[in-house]
Amino acid sequence: MKKKNMNRDKYKILKVLITEDVIDQRKISQLTKFSLGKVNNLLKELNKEKYISSNYALTSSGKEYVKSHHPQQATILAAGYGLRMVPINTEEPKGLLEVHGEPLIERIIKQLHEVGITDIKIVVGFMKEHYEYLINEYDVDLIVNSYYSTRGNVYSLYLAKDRLANGYIIPCDIWFKDNPFSTLEDPSWYLFSDKMTSHSHWQVSKSAKIKYTKNPGNRMIGIAYLNEYDARKLNDRLGKMIDAKMYDSFWEDALTCKKQFLINGRIIPNSEHAEINSYEELMELDSHSDHLKTEAIEIIEDTLNIDKTKIHNIHTLKKGMTNRSFSFECNNKRYIMRIPGQGTDKLIDRKEEYDVYQQIKDEPYTENILYLNPVNGYKLSEFLENTRNSDANDWNDVTKCMKLLRRFHHENYQVNHKFDIWKQINFYESLRDAPSAYKDFMITKENVVKLKSFIQDNIKQWSLCHIDANADNFLIDKKGKIYLIDWEYAGMQDPDLDIAMYAIYAGYNREQFDRLIDIYYQNDCDEVTRYKIYAYAAVGGLLWSNWCEYKQSLGLDFGAYSIAQYRYAKKYSKLVLNYLEKKNA
Known part of the structure; x- marks a missing residue:
């Protein structure tokens, strides 16, 4: 049976009548903010319509109305x-x-x-x-x-x-x-x-x-x-x-x-x-809540030697592909706390990351790390004020990035672990526990693997590399000083891999890619090295494509980025194989 809806004002009166034990017109007026005259008229109408009796008690019709309008x-x-x-x-x-x-x-x-x-x-x-x-x-x-x-x-x-x-x-x-x-x-x-x-x-x-x-x-x-x-x-x-x-x-x-x-x-x-949408809102409502005692907050308290009440202006930073991070203020200074994201423990060895930061900690071009846990990856660092991410489409920015990258490579840092890109390709592939969504994946992978001997035969230097040297990880301050941050994937590798990684993350076409190589090599890159860097684009594309497919199995989708990486694997593996075929003919 279709419900009969009531005039809004009469409904407010009726609601007061069923929720208050002792009632009179003056109290109804106070609760509804209606005038006494209006209350009197509404009560008369409710009585006339047989919802209430003369003493304001619900009639059978009133009880039926209340029953039929009880939330379900x-x-x-x-x-x-x-x-x-x-x-x-x-x-x-x-x-x-x-x-x-x-x-x-x-x-x-x-x-x-x-x-x-x-x-x-x-x-x-x-x-x-x-x-x-x-x-x-x-x-x-x-x-x-x-x-x-x-x-x-x-x-x-x-x-x-x-x-x-x-x-x-x-x-x-x-x-x-x-x-x-x-x-x-x-x-x-x-x-x-x-x-x-x-x-x-x-x-x-x-x-x-x-x-x-x-x-x-x-x-x-x-x-x-x-x-x-x-x-x-x-x-x-x-x-x-x-x-x-x-x-x-x-x-x-x-x-x-x-x-x-x-x-x-x-x-x-x-x-x-x-x-309660933030840590600070919970703090304001209940400063003794057990949920204010998180591991991240305890690290901040211990490292900075402060009480949690001194932590202000918490802001979630852009959700990264690997981590969840937030900035905060304490004693008029800003910091960043990194919390490793879902599945990160399978992707990154935090002890290796710790070793890398120990090597480069005195370099002026990286962030100042105050705390880094080599087991779970929690990281506390000073916020780099007045900086912005570099722009891969601004060639002045790109030139600064490549100059810093070349400087870092020339310092020839050595650590006890390598970034085995071939092993990582297979590792990420195994993590997704299902066939690739790309129908020609096995053909593409076979073409990429064919590049392995060409790459290995032409490695000129073996040193610490960033691996994730993309434009977002280069920061530039207002004075033009440049920084390179987030060394999670860093390990021993061929420095030319870093150049390729920058290019494929930026989504460069062939012309832009060549311009990048020329900037890094100061217009002195030989043909074989150039094609080796192309080969790294194919290898890196397959690596990050597998990585994206694994992340997608966890419910995280990186949209066009994942397809773009797979396209690098297909296009540049064919490009280099054609080059090698002509060269060896």
């Missing part, structure tokens, strides 16, 4: 990384962060139970196993978003699209002082706070209508209630967004259309809730 279910979104939560999110997903000894998601579940909602599903992804205990503890169900690393919460909600009607949508990283849920809901609503922020352009009017504004709007909290009608509209919008592959969108984008918000707004005081 809730969906909690808990799949994302919570990138802004570094360094906490390296050990626990954000929904399980504890505030005053209670995990955020458990508090939400308990508050739902208080209003009789037990049909609860949680969309999980990152560290999904950590949420498994909730199944037995609270009789909830889990929905797994297997694409959590590449598809945002709009996809998470899409996975739960069939259960949104008469239910709540709730983010997992929110804390409420008082229970925000109710035994009675009628109009759909989205929750805002009374705090105005430039991050929102939606303003809630006194009539609960949500209007677009170019000025700061009400802070969006992330909770919504949807009735059947609005759930159908939202489902339709979600489906269109997924068909259009709008995976980077927030689910709230499905509530908006041409600067119109599809449902009404509800406002609560900003002091009544806390959205």
Whole structure:
């Protein structure tokens, strides 16, 4: 049977009547902020419509209305990384962060139970196993978003699209002082706070209508209630967004259309809730939370000899291909903390990285390392102020990079380990535990392997090489000083490999590649060396292509970069083989 929806003002009166034990018109006026005259008229209408009796008690019709408008279910979104939560999110997903000894998601579940909602599903992804205990503890169900690393919460909600009607949508990283849920809901609503922020352009009017504004709007909290009608509209919008592959969108984008918000707004005081999106927000809400005691924070405290309360302005840096890093300030100085990423322990020997930094630690062109753990790879370094990444398309920058690279190679550092690129190709291939997605992979690999003897016969120098000498790892400050950072892959190798690595990461074509070689060799590169560098482009392309396929098996996708690397393996292996065939004819 279709539900009968009630006038919003009468609904507010009815909600007060079922939630307050002792009631009179004056108290109703205080709670609803309606005038006494308006309260009196609304009560008369509710009585006339047979929802309440003359003493404000619910009639049978009123009880039926309340029963039919009781929320039925809730969906909690808990799949994302919570990138802004570094360094906490390296050990626990954000929904399980504890505030005053209670995990955020458990508090939400308990508050739902208080209003009789037990049909609860949680969309999980990152560290999904950590949420498994909730199944037995609270009789909830889990929905797994297997694409959590590449598809945002709009996809998470899409996975739960069939259960949104008469239910709540709730983010997992929110804390409420008082229970925000109710035994009675009628109009759909989205929750805002009374705090105005430039991050929102939606303003809630006194009539609960949500209007677009170019000025700061009400802070969006992330909770919504949807009735059947609005759930159908939202489902339709979600489906269109997924068909259009709008995976980077927030689910709230499905509530908006041409600067119109599809449902009404509800406002609560900003002091009544806390959205915990960062380490500092958790610190502010509960400075004694056990989750503030992460390994990364303890390293910072011990190394800098400070208390965690001195750590400020934590910012997640651009998520790297291998690591998760964050910058922070302490005593008016900035630092960077590196936390090794997923699967890194299989890819990098941290003891070898430690040995490399011990060799180059006094060089003025690398970062100042304050702490480096040779076992797990945690690294603390001073932030290089007023620097930028070099630009592989700016040939002035490229010239500076090659000059520094040549200087480093000429210093001829020696360590006790080598970067065996052939071994690494096979190693990365074995890690993915499945055939390559490229149909002609075995042909390409065979062509690349044919280059091995040509390369080995023409190595002129064997010294410490960076291996990952791409443009992003060269930093240039405002005075033009240049640095080379992130020596994770460094080992003994042919310096010409570093030149090729720079080229293939930059996506250079043949003409650009030749220009790079000429800059490094100062226009004095012989033909055989040039083709050996081409050969390294093929070998490096296959290496990083295998690396990308392994990372993709972990749910990490590097898009066009992975295809570009495979193309280098195909194109340049054929180029060098043709050259050798003509030369040996």
